[in-house]
Amino acid sequence: MSNSAETVNLAVIAGDGIGPEVVAEGLKVLDAVTTAKVARTEYDLGARRWHATGETLPDSVLQELRDHDAILLGAIGDPTVPSGVLERQLLLRIRFELDHYINLRPAKLFPGVSSPLDVARVAPDGIDFVVVREGTEGPYTGNGGALRVGTAQELATEVSVNTRFGVERTVRDAFARAQTRERKQLTLLHKHNVLSYAGHLWRRTVEEVGQEFPDVSTAYAHVDAATIYLATDPGRFDVIVTDNLFGDIVTDLAAAVTGGIGLAASGNINPDRTTPSMFEPVHGSAPDIAGQGKADPTATILSVAMLLEHLGRADEAQRIEQAVAADLAGRGDAVRSTSQVGDAIAAAAAQG
Amino acid sequence: MSNSAETVNLAVIAGDGIGPEVVAEGLKVLDAVTTAKVARTEYDLGARRWHATGETLPDSVLQELRDHDAILLGAIGDPTVPSGVLERQLLLRIRFELDHYINLRPAKLFPGVSSPLDVARVAPDGIDFVVVREGTEGPYTGNGGALRVGTAQELATEVSVNTRFGVERTVRDAFARAQTRERKQLTLLHKHNVLSYAGHLWRRTVEEVGQEFPDVSTAYAHVDAATIYLATDPGRFDVIVTDNLFGDIVTDLAAAVTGGIGLAASGNINPDRTTPSMFEPVHGSAPDIAGQGKADPTATILSVAMLLEHLGRADEAQRIEQAVAADLAGRGDAVRSTSQVGDAIAAAAAQG
Ligand SMILES: CC(C)[C@H](C(=O)O)[C@@H](O)C(=O)O
Numbered sequence: 001m002s003n004s005a006e007t008v009n010l011a012v013i014a015g016d017g018i019g020p021e022v023v024a025e026g027l028k029v030l031d032a033v034t035t036a037k038v039a040r041t042e043y044d045l046g047a048r049r050w051h052a053t054g055e056t057l058p059d060s061v062l063q064e065l066r067d068h069d070a071i072l073l074g075a076i077g078d079p080t081v082p083s084g085v086l087e088r089q090l091l092l093r094i095r096f097e098l099d100h101y102i103n104l105r106p107a108k109l110f111p112g113v114s115s116p117l118d119v120a121r122v123a124p125d126g127i128d129f130v131v132v133r134e135g136t137e138g139p140y141t142g143n144g145g146a147l148r149v150g151t152a153q154e155l156a157t158e159v160s161v162n163t164r165f166g167v168e169r170t171v172r173d174a175f176a177r178a179q180t181r182e183r184k185q186l187t188l189l190h191k192h193n194v195l196s197y198a199g200h201l202w203r204r205t206v207e208e209v210g211q212e213f214p215d216v217s218t219a220y221a222h223v224d225a226a227t228i229y230l231a232t233d234p235g236r237f238d239v240i241v242t243d244n245l246f247g248d249i250v251t252d253l254a255a256a257v258t259g260g261i262g263l264a265a266s267g268n269i270n271p272d273r274t275t276p277s278m279f280e281p282v283h284g285s286a287p288d289i290a291g292q293g294k295a296d297p298t299a300t301i302l303s304v305a306m307l308l309e310h311l312g313r314a315d316e317a318q319r320i321e322q323a324v325a326a327d328l329a330g331r332g333d334a335v336r337s338t339s340q341v342g343d344a345i346a347a348a349a350a351q352g
Numbered sequence: 353m354s355n356s357a358e359t360v361n362l363a364v365i366a367g368d369g370i371g372p373e374v375v376a377e378g379l380k381v382l383d384a385v386t387t388a389k390v391a392r393t394e395y396d397l398g399a400r401r402w403h404a405t406g407e408t409l410p411d412s413v414l415q416e417l418r419d420h421d422a423i424l425l426g427a428i429g430d431p432t433v434p435s436g437v438l439e440r441q442l443l444l445r446i447r448f449e450l451d452h453y454i455n456l457r458p459a460k461l462f463p464g465v466s467s468p469l470d471v472a473r474v475a476p477d478g479i480d481f482v483v484v485r486e487g488t489e490g491p492y493t494g495n496g497g498a499l500r501v502g503t504a505q506e507l508a509t510e511v512s513v514n515t516r517f518g519v520e521r522t523v524r525d526a527f528a529r530a531q532t533r534e535r536k537q538l539t540l541l542h543k544h545n546v547l548s549y550a551g552h553l554w555r556r557t558v559e560e561v562g563q564e565f566p567d568v569s570t571a572y573a574h575v576d577a578a579t580i581y582l583a584t585d586p587g588r589f590d591v592i593v594t595d596n597l598f599g600d601i602v603t604d605l606a607a608a609v610t611g612g613i614g615l616a617a618s619g620n621i622n623p624d625r626t627t628p629s630m631f632e633p634v635h636g637s638a639p640d641i642a643g644q645g646k647a648d649p650t651a652t653i654l655s656v657a658m659l660l661e662h663l664g665r666a667d668e669a670q671r672i673e674q675a676v677a678a679d680l681a682g683r684g685d686a687v688r689s690t691s692q693v694g695d696a697i698a699a700a701a702a703q704g
């Protein structure tokens with residue numbers, strides 16, 4: 001473990017709703033498994049702070065976040081805050097300011113996990129792919145505007161911004177990941193028959209960067225057709241690369257077919273390591289079940305595994321993943337609380 | 353059937369790949385069921401014509417199309433034609449020029465049809481909803497552009513255009529459809545927490561137009577979350593209203609969970625009836641199986657039913673739907689050719 005960090009400065013943003021509950025279990029498992037010295041700083045960001053102070057992400061906090069090795073985030077968002085405020089000024093602001101251009105979302109159906117699909121028929125060989133979603137461009141840039149709001153002549157636009165720089169670094173990262181995998185397949189998802197300007201850029205970039213990776217085979221699917229494949233033949237995918245919005249949509253579907261967003265982990269990664277990367281469950285703050293010990297902390301625990309992997313602690317990451325796999329295999333119909341699930345996985349990972 | 357047309361001037365665009373095969377069966381069923389005098393004009397549009405003449409949709413042909421009561425389209429698209437050419441210059445051009453602002457896509461799981469979902473568990477009460485997809489705005493307008501193409505500084509944009517005019521007429525149509533249904537539920541799909549300008553417009557319009565339909569209940573789902581519901585609880589939806597691109601994506605998924613795009617019908621509708629509406633299967637031209645009698649004509653046959661319904665011939669539409677339902681219920685694993693399926697449904701619909 002020569003390249004690994006022996007001390008980890010971790011920023012923790014528990015956030016809203018079930019965020020604090022699931023983050024507590026993620027940290028429990030982290031403590032159980034790692035030999036690194038973990039120094040944690042908790043940041044109170046989200047709906048509570050916005051209501052109390054009107055602040056979303058003060059510049060000084062953003063500056064402090066930069067001084068950490070990684071960030072663990074629970075969930076951001078609350079129905080009492082106007083739509084978009086916390087998303088754009090907090091969650092997306094972190095992704096953009098810290099240049100998290102890779103949004104990495106594995107989709108794996110663990111043994112024993114029930115899928116809404118008739119798996120025996122549509123995915124007899126299992127499901128195990130990863131989505132490399134671009135994180136700093138596309139329709140997420142906040143470009144666009146509105147004119148004559150509230151009148152019969154209202155016009156609202158949203159602009160998808162795609163640069164060769166942004167697309168190329170994402171595509172290269174996706175190829176590099178595909179190269180480390182057994183099947184070495186990369187599928188571009190887009191809609192180039194309609195979104196021709198952006199689609200052309202993405203396609204050409206995949207073709208060109210692909211020359212550097214002759215052992216990786218490539219495929220293409222329109223995003224609409226891809227949702228069909230995700231429902232009828234998800235086993236076909238190995239690595240998917242796509243833009244910010246398409247990635248948002250297909251990773252929720254990918255989570256659904258692999259057992260639900262209670263299990264889906266993600267990393268907002270800066271592969272250049274010039275800033276701390278941020279790891280978070282794909283799910284939201286689920287205010288309807290907050291505070292009841294009902295939330296499944298597994299997605300956060302798997303996000304902690306991704307965090308350790310990113311910090312060069314692959315052995316520890318693997319022990320968490322194995323402990324999660326064992327726990328999932330034995331879950332059956334038993335109802336356990338958030339902390340009971342965390343305890344069980346922490347104990348197994350500690351022994352691992 | 354007092355309001356119905358006694359003569360129907362039908363424009364037929366069979367198109368590419370399996371288009372001609374499935375259209376032949378659609379027309380067979382139409383002939384079997386209708387008492388109207390149908391005058392057909394076939395238009396040779398698509399890949400063949402483009403290769404032969406470079407033409408996609410000559411202005412004179414577009415003008416002729418306008419003089420019909422309805423259009424039946426098979427499928428457009430071929431891998432030998434550069435991406436986007438036939439889509440934008442032919443298919444989308446018709447939708448835009450004829451102001452087909454409602455793209456109507458029913459999603460119904462017929463008894464006997466196998467779904468990739470574990471239906472007994474995730475949709476015990478069946479699946480029966482309809483998507484009202486906006487058809488003339490959103491990211492489909494062709495707005496956008498590219499700069500410094502082919503260089504490291506390339507920039508490509510796509511602009512989603514949303515007007516109060518365009519959104520309102522779509523939303524009002526969706527409410528009116530919801531009002532005729534048993535559950536009277538309308539769900540808006542968007543992504544207003546990120547696409548705030550357009551999202552705000554859509555949300556506000558649903559709220560405001562909803563006042564005219566006090567008996568219709570409304571709900572909202574982010575498009576990413578909606579893909580989860582479509583996989584885990586599709587029975588929850590009654591009428592969905594959404595923009596052009598989100599509608600494109602979720603209707604393919606909706607088709608997948610209700611038995612595949614071999615069964616999914618659609619109408620490109622101008623509810624004001626100032627132009628002919630166009631009916632087409634959701635599937636593409638499937639060049640890999642073209643000419644082999646393997647294509648399922650059911651989606652086209654159901655599109656013919658939508659066409660008749662639109663022309664005020666609801667009884668005939670219903671006879672087709674019942675014949676299709678009966679055929680689907682008895683299909684089992686028997687392999688039948690495209691024309692055998694058409695023959696069976698035509699015979700049943702004729703007796704109806
Ligand atoms: C909360 C929202 C802004 C976010 C996104 O759209 O990226 C979420 O859906 C996600 O996928 O992480």
Ligand SMILES: CC(C)[C@H](C(=O)O)[C@@H](O)C(=O)O
Pocket residue numbers: 193194224429439443444600634
């Ligand atoms: C072929 C393509 C332009 C079209 C669309 O995107 O609308 C198709 O996917 C559809 O759904 O009818």
